Amino acid sequence: xxxxxxxxxxxxxxxxxxxxxxxxxxxxxxxxxxxxxxxxxxxxxxxxxxxxxxxxxxxxxxxxxxxxxxxxxxxxxxxxxxxxxxxxxxxxxxxxxxxxxxxxxxxxxxxxxxxxxxxxxxxxxxxxxxxxxxxxxxxxxxxxxxxxxxxxxxxxxxxxxxxxxxxxxxxxxxxxxxxxxxxxxxxxxxxxxxxxxxxxxxxxxxxxxxxxxxxxxxxxxxxxxxxxxxxxxxxxxxxxxxxxxxxxxxxxxxxxxxxxxxxxxxxxxxxxxxxxxxxxxxxxx
Numbered sequence: 030x031x032x033x034x035x036x037x038x039x040x041x042x043x044x045x046x047x048x049x050x051x052x053x054x055x056x057x058x059x060x061x062x063x064x065x066x067x068x069x070x071x072x073x074x075x076x077x078x079x080x081x082x083x084x085x086x087x088x089x090x091x092x093x094x095x096x097x098x099x100x101x102x103x104x105x106x107x108x109x110x111x112x113x114x115x116x117x118x119x120x121x122x123x124x125x126x127x128x129x130x131x132x133x134x135x136x137x138x139x140x141x142x143x144x145x146x147x148x149x150x151x152x153x154x155x156x157x158x159x160x161x162x163x164x165x166x167x168x169x170x171x172x173x174x175x176x177x178x179x180x181x182x183x184x185x186x187x188x189x190x191x192x193x194x195x196x197x198x199x200x201x202x203x204x205x206x207x208x209x210x211x212x213x214x215x216x217x218x219x220x221x222x223x224x225x226x227x228x229x230x231x232x233x234x235x236x237x238x239x240x241x242x243x244x245x246x247x248x249x250x251x252x253x254x255x256x257x258x259x260x261x262x263x264x265x266x267x268x269x270x271x272x273x274x275x276x277x278x279x280x281x282x283x284x285x286x287x288x289x290x291x292x293x294x295x296x297x298x299x300x301x302x303x304x305x306x307x308x309x310x311x312x313x314x
Contacts (some may be wrong), residue, residue: 038291046052088145091259094250095143097128098204101151101246105202108245112167115155117202125151125202145209145250145259146169149314152242154198154207158191158267159184166294169283172248175291181271182281182296188270190277194228194235195266196311204314207236207243212308213260221265221280221299222307228265236309237266240283243309244292251292254285256305261285265308269296282306 034042046056059067096104102125109117126150141149155164162184170176183189191197197204210273211233212224240262244251253259261284269279284306286293297303304312 036307046226055134066223084196090260091145091250091253092143094247095145095246097143098149098151102126102129104246105151105153106245112171113164114236116164127260128202128204131204133308146211148247149208150205150207150239150243150246152203152239154200154203154238156200157186158189158238159186161238162189162241163215165238165245166246168189168294169220169241169248169294170217173247173251173264173292177286177291177293179293180280180293182269184272189281190268191208191237192225192235192266192268194225194233196234196239196313205239206312206314207239208310209240209243210260210307211310212263213306214303215257215260217304218304220302221263221297221308222267224263225299228310233312236262236311237264237268239266239311240264240309241294244283250286251283255287259260260305260307263297263303263306263308267280268299272297 054090059071062068062257102122105117105125106122109115141147143149153164155161166178170178188215212219212227225235227233241264252261254261261282264281264283267281268277270276270282280299281294281296284293284295285291
């Protein structure tokens with residue numbers, strides 16, 4: 030077998046492994062591994078790390094619009110100054126930086142590939158549903174050229190609340206994962222009631238303000254919403270009451286309206302059948 034590494038590379042590789050903590054017993058285990066399986070596994074893992082991070086889930090066209098956690102943290106600094114009157118302090122940002130550096134053991138330490146169906150984000154919770162919606166709406170309205178919000182959607186506790194199968198947070202910055210295309214049924218459609226029933230059986234967590242956060246951080250992605258390739262977003266984790274309607278029979282929804290109309294935040298009946306809306310799900314990252 031011809032050699033592919035130079036003597037210098039072999040020496041430097043050994044030094045790098047020693048500096049990384051490789052001990053003699055571990056080195057001997059690699060040497061003695063049957064059919065060189067341990068070394069092959071190490072090389073395979075390395076090649077995965079060096080390969081370009083490209084989603085393979087059918088939503089790869091949206092990869093250019095998705096931000097790393099590092100870039101999201103920079104955006105949060107901007108939002109904090111511009112929209113939130115420095116509500117977050119430096120200790121919270123420092124803690125978020127530590128969250129960013131945390132290894133994701135679910136992927137065995139490999140770099141997470143951002144996708145619209147598995148998107149890591151930094152979510153900021155302000156302590157109540159009302160304040161969460163108001164603060165993140167400031168971001169959405171401030172980062173899009175046009176923004177419209179239905180005045181019938183009120184956010185006080187008499188008109189907006191969290192439903193079951195949702196995640197509740199302490200105030201501050203949280204690293205989470207959100208699936209922005211979950212519960213999207215373009216062929217047959219579905220209702221939010223059906224989505225909630227499914228979540229009650231499966232234990233899945235329905236998104237609420239996390240939807241506003243995800244699209245607030247990814248303003249260019251929001252502009253790709255068309256209901257055909259990228260669905261609009263029900264916030265099925267919220268229950269809303271609107272004037273003239275039955276109590277808690279509505280659900281807030283976020284959508285991009287083309288032809289210059291911009292971002293829209295409104296409320297819809299929870300029993301209407303929708304083909305072009307997702308109901309995003311969240312989980313801890």
